[in-house]
Amino acid sequence: MKKFPISIRPFGVHAVLIEWPEKVDEAILNDILIFSTYLKESCLIEGNWELVPAYNSLTLILRHDTIDFESFKTQLETWYTEDKKLKLEERFLWRIPVCYESEFSIDLEEVSQILNKTPKELISIHAAHAYTVYGIGFLPGFMYLGGMPQELEIPRRATPRAKVLKGAVGLAGKQTGIYPQESPGGWNIIGNCPIPIFNPKNENPCWVKVGDRVQFYPISKAEYDLHKIEAEVGIYKLEKIKIDA
């Protein structure tokens, strides 16, 4: 496996930031995730560390103690270059139902006009691509998705809304994504997903992880209502397909 030039820097006394070349690139993301899995499984003491991958970086956070940076850096460099049999964690493509009907797609009409497409065309382009999860942050369960087709790029709304619904699917700049909870927001809303992304009652509160992919597919309002109830009572199963590394 190709190794990248990485930089290791202190981030306060409890954390270390490892950076890969500054690019949105699946090869880089995969390298980060392989290293992260290796660190978790073979190097770091379980329960003491949090590892936060995002785009071209991996941040390691130590719970209580302070890090002796220079010696830890040397150790990390060794771990990174060691020629071990490394594997990616199992990853999935999630198929996510989205209702693009007018009750939810409050900006679809306007966005279609600006992008010079019919709403139907816009929906089919949005649903035709699988998007890679490059990071989770901003809100619990909020995915930073990469791989949006250029023809759907549209600026954020000039004035953010005070309230965007939980499950709202939006477009902004080079990004598309789902609001995991009700929140203020400036994205252009084109649909809504009835399945919660984040549930604090579950032992694993968030089914998606960095490195997974998501693909949206259109559903009717009737299917939306049904899936929402199924999800609430815990019988809805999201369709997932294993990704071959």
Add this chain to the structure above:
Amino acid sequence: MLKVLKSGFYTTIQDTGRFGFRDKGVPISGVMDMTTVYKLNMLLENDQDAAVLEITMTGPTLEFEEDTFIVLGGAEMVVTLNNEPIKNYVVQKVSAGDILSYGRLKKGFRPYLAVKHGFQTNKVLGSRSFYPSITPNGMITDKSEIAYKKQSVFTPKLTGLKIESILEESVLQVGKGPEFNSLTDKQLENLFFKKYTVANENNRMAYQLEEKIDGHVISMLTSATLPGTVQLTPSGKLIILMKDGQTTGGYPRILQLTDTAISILAQKKAGDIIAFKLM
């Protein structure tokens, strides 16, 4: 149970935080002024992770339904137990029926109430710390009840503590943040030679500062942020992330506060003056 007769402005349960879910976007949360709470739990001989009541600006009125021992600390307020004034950092026995009542804020911003064994609210994802959307409640409300364990006898090794108060401190010790080196000489000079005023926009998520420095056009990929990370927005605004702060961000992270500096800032309110000092 602790009966909440009046909840105060913004009162929450906090412990050392929710660790292990930052890769899912869950903030660490937890006590804002850990320097203070560490001492309170030590006085009560509690676990370090024992949950306390974090009060903000105006305090609650509380009725104890069982005997226990408490200690107060952090911001200085006029507090009475059955109409008798009580002091910070002194272990107090309370009996069933006692009423604890918070009055005027004298100094600081966040008083804490610790109880023997800690408050026993349900843990969510390994922590009792309130955080909207994770815990059922985002804050304590009037007429609610908070569980704690009854304890009638306890002889503390230390009954009180002379505290070097952090409330008078206004200098925040900082280390270099990951994007520190992108700062210009002029930005650096302003950062370390000027004083800054805490803006009205200050809460458990972040503290904004009123004075700006020169902006920037740096565009970076979203990356992890921590409590105590100082972000610089393109317009030159300084935002200091706190315990409920988002786990990732796209603004340059120019400085990183020490743990003590986070505690010092947690006791500041809008209009208070702070300065940064590079370690």
